Amino acid sequence: MLRILKELRDSHEMAEFYTNGETDVFEVGNIVALNDKIFAYRSFSINGDQIGIVAYSAEDVFQVQTKTQYIEKIKKLRSDDDYSNIEKEIDESQIFASLLKIALKRKEIISGKLMGNNDYNFIGFIESVDGDELKCKIIDEYGYEDGYLCARISDITELAFMTEKERRYYRLWNINTANQN
Structure with missing residues (x-):
């Protein structure tokens, strides 16, 4: 294949x-x-x-x-x-790390699965990418910030970058952020 x-x-x-x-x-x-x-x-x-x-x-x-x-x-x-x-x-030798860095640079939401999990372990803004480690500011389904996730990039089995789901979370986060001001 x-x-x-x-x-x-x-x-x-x-x-x-x-x-x-x-x-x-x-x-x-x-x-x-x-x-x-x-x-x-x-x-x-x-x-x-x-x-x-x-x-x-x-x-x-x-x-x-x-x-x-x-x-x-x-x-x-x-x-x-x-x-x-x-x-x-995208650096093809490091696809996941490249997408994380692009999301960090563009300040866009990304979601990821770890260790073959069926559900997404994290959805949010990438805060940092350092070697094999990432830090993500979690955004919940209502668009609110909900803590941080730290994980190894080598444990990622799937990433989605600004698909419809992430765009929905991003829009809700923008609305919530604007309403706080």
Whole structure:
């Protein structure tokens, strides 16, 4: 599968990515970074909106489809945004660390799973990235700051960067912050 993912990265072709044995649930996007273990892709909604960057283990992908009618629909609807050229900012030897640093620099929300957990262990603003360690200011589902998480980057198994979920948390945080002033 790694060879196919590499071809997709090199061609910038959009694809449907199937993971965790689910054949009726998939993500659509184009790969922006890939190494032997991890890949990151620009994710698109059913409306063609670019909804962020997602990264996880290449081993989790068991099926890839290209040139489908669904992908053609997304291509017709999509438009470029702030993440159109994000691959230029990602160090493929350190995909997770790169995305954390981009989120820190842009002051945007990121969510992550640790140690293969099914639920996201953290959603929030990255405060620091140092070696194999990260510090994240947690934002709860209501948009309020809720403490800090410190973890090893090497324990991350999935990251999502400003997808619809993170954008919702960000909007709520902005509203709450504005209301405090």
